[in-house]
Amino acid sequence: MTQMTRRMALATMGAALATPAYLEKAHAAEVTLRVAHFLPGVAPMQTRFFDVWAKEISDASEGAIEFQMFPAMQLGGKAPQLADQARQGISDISWTLPVYTPDRFPVAETFALPFMVRNAEKTSIAMHQLMEEFGQDEYRGLKPLAFHTHDGGKFHMRGQRINAAEDLKGLKLRAPNQATGEMLTLMGAETVFFPVTEMVVGLSNGVIDGCCLPYEVVPAYKLQELTTVSNEPEAGGRGIYCNTFSLVMNERKYEGLSDDLRKVIDDHSGADLSRRLGAQFDEFEAFGRSMVEKQGNEIHTIPAAEIERWREMAAPIYDTWAKKLEDAGLDGTAIVARADELLDAQG
Structure with missing residues (x-):
């Protein structure tokens, strides 16, 4: 060993011995959490939420928690299986839509009824509160981290x-969920339902004439290239529909964390995270709309008076949903009324 090499080796050893304990911890992850969802890795949900949220948790845990991301169903299976994948430990955290497994999470589906949406942030706040009041038993085996909606x-x-x-x-039309599908059927449309991941093929080969979706989906699936007219309700009232989302964690994985690491997860979940996700979806919505405009597609306004007529036509759907909740042993009338009240409280 040359004198120069010996000096370098000693310097390296000295630096290692002098490394503070907290820096050593920051580079030694105690747990790796696998996050699964159905959107492409380039989607804003991945790049602007999951990547940022994961870094915040990693930093708060001084590197003790790290993440592996599995977008686009990279752990296998199909989108409706995401909640079960988290329950079974295939993933540690899954982001999923209750409407992909109709009637299985009925309280979480309630805000997916027609005209139960303002913007995403306001509706997400209302949904989280509803789940705290009525939906605590729906996710057994899972630790709910957040509930939210899109615009x-x-x-x-x-x-x-x-x-x-x-x-x-x-x-x-590709219906976004069963309740909205029932409304569209009442208005004479021929509806089909399949996950958004299969929508591109349906539009490309002419199986469907269109779909009912928020603008935030546009960039991920290049929806602006598959359609030419976007029809939106006149501003000021409630939207046509929204879908609800659940961010859930394997309960055993959560309970197996040390007290301090569970606190980190708790500090980065709950009502604040639900509101934050809703606010981010409002940002995604504005960006998606700009993509439609940039493409040169027409944005057509459906008059407010017509939307009100649609709400009257949809009235029987609320009664049917309340009955469905009651059949599941829940107070359906109270749940539907409370959801409406919470939404009105958001202004």
Whole structure:
């Protein structure tokens, strides 16, 4: 060993011995959490939320918690299986939609009824409160981290303007959930339901004429290239529909963490995270709309008076949903009324 090499080795050893204990901990992860979801890795949900949130938790834990991201169902299976993947330990954390498994999480689905949305932030605040009051038993085996929604959906069509319910008659539409599908069927549309991941094929091959989705989905699936007209409700009232989301963690994994690491997870979940997710989805919505405008697609406004007529047509759906909740042993009338009250309280 040359004198120079010996000096370098001694210097390296000295630096290692002098490294503070907290820096050593910061580089030695105690637990790695696998996060699974269905959107592409380039989607804003990954790049602007999950990546940022993961870093915040890693920093707060001084590196004791690290994450592995598995977007686009990279752990296998299909989107409706995400909640079960977290329960079974295939993933440690899953982000999923209750509507992908209809009637299984009925309280969490309640805000997916037609016209139960303002913007995403306000509706997410209301949803989290509803779940705290009525939905605590729905996610057994899982640790709920947040509940939220997206902004109200719009009709993205391959060429059709929608001014009235009659314009939907005979159109083949991808329905975003069962309750909205029932409403569209009442208005004469022919509806099909499949996960958003399969929507591109349906639009490309003409199986459907359009879909009802928020603008935030546009960039991930290049929806602006598959449709030419986006029909949105006149501003000021409630939106047509929203879907609800659950961010859930394997309960055993959570309980197996040390007290200090559970506190880090707790500090980065709950009502504040639900509100934050809703606010971010409002940002995603604005960006998605800008992509439609940049493409040169038409953005058509559905008159407020017509939307009110649709709300009246949808009234029986609320009664049916309340009955469904009651059949599940819940106070359906109280849950639907409370959801409406919480939404109104958001202004």
